[in-house]
Amino acid sequence: MSTKQELLQNPIQHIDIKQHNVVALVDAMNHMAYSSRDLARAATIYDMMLRDTECGVILCLAGSLISAGLKQVIIDLLRNNMVDAIVSTGANIVDQDFFEALGFKHYVAGEEYKYGAGDAELREMMIDRIYDTFIDEEELRICDETTEKIINGMKPGAYSSREFIKEMGKYLAENGRTPKNGNEDSIVLAAYELNIPIFCPAFSDCSFGFGIVAHQHARQGKPMCSIDSGKDFYELTQLKIQNPTTGLLMIGGGVPKNFAQDIVVAADILGVEASMHKYAIQITVADARDGALSGSTLKEASSWGKVDLTWEQMVYSEATIALPLIAGYAYHKKAYAARTAKAFAQVLEPVTA
Amino acid sequence: MSTKQELLQNPIQHIDIKQHNVVALVDAMNHMAYSSRDLARAATIYDMMLRDTECGVILCLAGSLISAGLKQVIIDLLRNNMVDAIVSTGANIVDQDFFEALGFKHYVAGEEYKYGAGDAELREMMIDRIYDTFIDEEELRICDETTEKIINGMKPGAYSSREFIKEMGKYLAENGRTPKNGNEDSIVLAAYELNIPIFCPAFSDCSFGFGIVAHQHARQGKPMCSIDSGKDFYELTQLKIQNPTTGLLMIGGGVPKNFAQDIVVAADILGVEASMHKYAIQITVADARDGALSGSTLKEASSWGKVDLTWEQMVYSEATIALPLIAGYAYHKKAYAARTAKAFAQVLEPVTA
């Protein structure tokens, strides 16, 4: 039987799309069939989004993507002005990205653990498993505690997840968890530095939730912080109103997909006639046939007035394969060159700026 | 081309498990293979949960289930003391159940609409589509507005989704949207009457979100209501602490699955050694191979210390087929007969009670 140390020695390494020019490969896929053609069309649509300099690009993240080696892809999209806002599950942002920003790693699990054969012993060793990946649960507890510490440092009040995540970015910057200091770059840090807002509409459903529960437990009866998820929705809708042309780059489905689509309707409710998302791409393996939102087609979203029919594309592929190709295509086509950073976080905090 | 009226004339009818004794059928499936055996084992585990009278049963709902004809199944589980708490996506509770409680319906869409061929014309008519089901968007707007009205009637402050949903139940009771008054029964009403708490951890991500956005927009600068999603987590964790033996009946994955599993860890963080969920069932068609939480096995959850390995079962089936069989099995076995209602909502409001 392996020891904990033996099991946690082969870290996940994040793919660097800057090193792989896939433009010709993806262009070739455009003349094939099935998923390859869909993938190529999606890459082309992402390229169009970026060339349409008015378009605000919203990246949606669901599924365990950062633990899977896609962190650097997202960072590269942020640092190259290819994304203007993020809507994500909490796990990607806190348990995985912020966790790694604190200096921790995810680890490759051997094939034999993939189907659950060793889960009882993993439990004993406090190793958490995500399919074929290991996490040291003791390190994850430090991440939970760090979020509590950050919350404790804030003025009591109701905050959007974006405001909390901004504080997390500030924490990383102020504590030297930066490339400048020899540490790894992170999504939370890059977004903080670049004024790119990150929203987690179900923010208590992650490591941050443990922090807020601990915080509220300690402050019982006293002024405390709370997550105002309505404010999340309000803020993201403001961005739609201020920047009417929008495009969605969605990895996975879930709450982020629904939430980002819904701002079109929310704007309408606030009395502003908002245009549908002009561009929309989704990478997913979810089936449409169970009627759930995660796998529902973007055509279906158009019946709701959320997504325009002209430039939408579903890509049926697991994201670790498809995203490096789609993001790498757009990166190497340099479509971002003509864009000016939208710095959407500033839009939301005009006074502070 | 059909008119809106023609398209919206064949309402979805909710299956009534009380009319179909499937015990012998499901017992027969226990000796077969693949999904039928898994389904039978899941039904048996649900039966066990109910016979274990200490066990608090948490029902998790993700996917568009209520619009699909599963509303009465859930109501029957509530009214027969087979569920003690609900964790759900907002859409099931607000856009679908509360929506129908207001007197509206979902409609059968013809086969030819299923793959998106008519979405442009549906848009024109303000008909929203969920795979093979239609909704009148004008009616949905009334639902949005009703939630705003309810929020406007509340004292400014930060509330858990449970507290808001309780208000929605009160609204239905006070406005005669009850079976007693000749109207249809609803999940929100039944839960209100029976003190069964309903949590929507991503509560702004549904019709209620439109209500809260409109509310906050109108109240700018003045005291207002906010959704405190941390409080959701805190409250559900309290239930775990007060009622240590728990079982999960999960339809679909997403945030509800993760959130309900996480309370074991949250209790631990509050310094209470909590036992893992003793029983866990999930009905899903999500694939495990993309590593996302929705399709991840319950064995994987056991490595996180969230779910016990002994009585867990994944059922690979679309829910409209599997749930009537599993719920119907437990209903007709009458396992609930020995249970006392836990009335968990009272646990959370000792003073008010």
Next chain:
Amino acid sequence: MSTKQELLQNPIQHIDIKQHNVVALVDAMNHMAYSSRDLARAATIYDMMLRDTECGVILCLAGSLISAGLKQVIIDLLRNNMVDAIVSTGANIVDQDFFEALGFKHYVAGEEYKYGAGDAELREMMIDRIYDTFIDEEELRICDETTEKIINGMKPGAYSSREFIKEMGKYLAENGRTPKNGNEDSIVLAAYELNIPIFCPAFSDCSFGFGIVAHQHARQGKPMCSIDSGKDFYELTQLKIQNPTTGLLMIGGGVPKNFAQDIVVAADILGVEASMHKYAIQITVADARDGALSGSTLKEASSWGKVDLTWEQMVYSEATIALPLIAGYAYHKKAYAARTAKAFAQVLEPVTA
């Protein structure tokens, strides 16, 4: 570690649809959404096929269905005049049905074997695994040898799979492997007794293949038997020509689906203008998005002129759940009452009859 005997003690038991009247349940599903509605519509179409007394019903079988507990369902369809011809993978007919007819069983495998954890030790014990089911490989070898014995007893020549399978039926009848003699009923026997032809278009790809290889090896240089798969196609096409109205009840996809659909085109090539299959149902979990035939929609088949668009239905469900409901529905509706047995095997052997 368990012994072989311990692992092989819990036999798969075949579900008996005659015991479960699911008519009301399935009728209720007709007013729901997603797979339940599709399933109900498919059941209705199967009922229509049977009421259309001119319609020849072709049952297609792919996937390991017999080992999974669906044998009695198929036998009941045959013995109640609800199927007129079968097109199947070889495994279902030979390795599984004929195998059980010889007195052997399939066994329930424990949950812990499902994902491959014990495959190395199973290998040592000569236990073969199909997902969650065990087979004694030594018994399977006897099945292989029996097919060789049957082939050895035939006059050298090129035979269709149908002719071979008829011989297998005769073997069972003559060796007392019949219910009359206290043995279990089988598909091969019932089809033999009722003149229902069974085709396995890829007949060397199963236990029979081992028999024919051994036979041909022993007969090298001497007259021998061969499987003439062209004759299979020719014979099935003759049935289409003689009985123009046809319906397909397909469980799974693969070669049987394609083969049965193709006879429409084959008739055309023989100069007979054949009508498309008037009815078509397929139960499958295969995805359409990889372009493969198994998951391709029946609408796609209509572009090939193989399946009529009016009465076709895909059902997205694993077969062990869906087939008992669909077959049980049609059985209890007694649509077969007005039918006369088509005895298609006699059509193919007018002289012998």
Next chain:
Amino acid sequence: MSTKQELLQNPIQHIDIKQHNVVALVDAMNHMAYSSRDLARAATIYDMMLRDTECGVILCLAGSLISAGLKQVIIDLLRNNMVDAIVSTGANIVDQDFFEALGFKHYVAGEEYKYGAGDAELREMMIDRIYDTFIDEEELRICDETTEKIINGMKPGAYSSREFIKEMGKYLAENGRTPKNGNEDSIVLAAYELNIPIFCPAFSDCSFGFGIVAHQHARQGKPMCSIDSGKDFYELTQLKIQNPTTGLLMIGGGVPKNFAQDIVVAADILGVEASMHKYAIQITVADARDGALSGSTLKEASSWGKVDLTWEQMVYSEATIALPLIAGYAYHKKAYAARTAKAFAQVLEPVTA
């Protein structure tokens, strides 16, 4: 409404892996999670197969791969000595590869046709659809007729599919359907020139089936040709016996997967202790949970003694994305450089050679 000519103007173009060096990209994927890591491991195993110069590589093809733009990938594997035998569905070899070798094309179908909206009008125009791809049915009929012509030219008797396909290759060579003559290269031609045997175990289930049916119909009562599918099995087993070390590169599942795996058992039945397939890779999106062979894990195959556990890898991906990466990796690593061509077709015809 578009005309037939308008619909058939954008031909599928086959990807050329020689133009895309994906080695660094795939190596990077080896350190990620989920499908990307599986894909990288599969590529590595294919590379190992080729470096193990004793290993005979058997390529299995199921699903509509050639119509999807993967023809040139397969040709490149053949012409660079990276494959020693092929087991395929008939459609890939006859309806698609041989069809294109006759000068015909497959065409890109617009997004709007993908879900079946235009199938009725396609039918009228005699355009056949494979998901997002069009075929001119009139051209396909010429393909059918050509196979009949080839059969008519052969001496009456029972042939393996391999022997028929060799004749098809000879036909192409003798009729100038060769690159030398300015025509496109094809799998059938390349295999013919390189003595690489191609087996289609369900050979009547494709365009060739139409040819054999027409042939047998015309020859009724006279000596005729037949497809001896037992001979297919016998021949492939001979290859396993003569070249004990084998590896499987499987695209899709179905009959080819089962057939190629079964030769280990067949050898055993012929009294030759054969080793399991030493290497095995499968690219598929089929789910394991329905118990069907197509999606069954290679671990399961090891319980049957067919596939060794050490070097096996399932890759969960649609083939048009995964195969160019896996095949391209092995091609650019030049593992084939040290191999001598096995020319397995000569092994099967020692006298003719």
